[in-house]
Amino acid sequence: MYLSAAGHDSYPEVADEALAERAAGDFDAFEELYRRYLPPIYRFVRSQVRDDATAEDITAHIFFRALASAASFRSDGSYKSWIFRIAHNSIVSWRKRSDRSKPVEEIPDHPDPDPSPALQAVARDTSGRIWGRVEQLPPAQREVVTLLYGEDLTIEETARVTRRTRGAVRILLHRARRRLRHSFEREEL
Amino acid sequence: VGDMIDQLIAEAVDSMAPRPGFASELLIALRGRPALAISDDESRSRVRWIVASALAGAASVSIVLVALHQRGRTRRSRFDALMKRS
Numbered sequence: 001m002y003l004s005a006a007g008h009d010s011y012p013e014v015a016d017e018a019l020a021e022r023a024a025g026d027f028d029a030f031e032e033l034y035r036r037y038l039p040p041i042y043r044f045v046r047s048q049v050r051d052d053a054t055a056e057d058i059t060a061h062i063f064f065r066a067l068a069s070a071a072s073f074r075s076d077g078s079y080k081s082w083i084f085r086i087a088h089n090s091i092v093s094w095r096k097r098s099d100r101s102k103p104v105e106e107i108p109d110h111p112d113p114d115p116s117p118a119l120q121a122v123a124r125d126t127s128g129r130i131w132g133r134v135e136q137l138p139p140a141q142r143e144v145v146t147l148l149y150g151e152d153l154t155i156e157e158t159a160r161v162t163r164r165t166r167g168a169v170r171i172l173l174h175r176a177r178r179r180l181r182h183s184f185e186r187e188e189l
Numbered sequence: 190v191g192d193m194i195d196q197l198i199a200e201a202v203d204s205m206a207p208r209p210g211f212a213s214e215l216l217i218a219l220r221g222r223p224a225l226a227i228s229d230d231e232s233r234s235r236v237r238w239i240v241a242s243a244l245a246g247a248a249s250v251s252i253v254l255v256a257l258h259q260r261g262r263t264r265r266s267r268f269d270a271l272m273k274r275s
Contacts, residue, residue, distance in 0.1 A: 043203070
């Protein structure tokens with residue numbers, strides 16, 4: 001559960017799912033969920049699009065949808081998965097509409113060399129530079145990496161959000177990590 | 190290497206905070222717009238689109254059927270006339 005972003009203590013200990021059940025008819029309950037989830041949802045969206053303005057538009061759309069369909073939330077699932085699923089769908093729709101996904105240059109699939117040069121390259125890298133590489137991953141890999149490492153979702157939750165099997169998520173993750181490792185190693189050479 | 194990559198990605202994602210003021214602006218917008226308004230608009234336009242498509246489809250099918258029927262009748266009457274003459 002994400003902590004409140006602002007000093008809003010109406011529901012300090014109430015679980016997300018309990019709030020979600022009331023959100024359809026109680027705006028305060030929805031507002032508490034909004035405070036908890038705006039930062040992670042924005043971060044997730046921002047990590048998938050190229051600029052702040054688009055991230056803001058999509059984030060707004062996600063919360064309008066979450067509010068509009070609050071009554072459809074079922075308490076047997078987690079709210080976190082539910083709202084990230086809305087975010088995933090919104091990003092997919094945006095990608096289809098804007099057609100901004102650019103093909104990524106294929107990285108040759110060769111065996112891993114000694115990891116030590118890569119380790120040094122990673123150690124020297126800043127977050128900004130590493131993100132530059134993450135941005136070059138294909139959208140599906142970037143999404144999985146962001147959900148797992150950026151937002152601490154589990155493999156199970158990521159699979160639910162992206163409507164993939166756990167195996168498919170693991171494969172995407174493995175490919176993403178391999179691409180990133182190759183990217184560091186190529187820089188090193 | 191993997192652990193360091195994971196950690197650096199987590200740091201990079203963590204630094205992507207919304208700009209100051211965005212949270213309040215969006216909250217005001219959400220507060221001003223009732224939840225049902227969005228779903229109503231969306232479902233109404235969807236229903237309108239489905240009804241219009243269904244009507245257009247039905248109209249096209251009936252035009253084709255009527256045309257085929259007329260053609261069949263004309264052919265049949267010509268055939269009957271020929272048969273009578275012979």
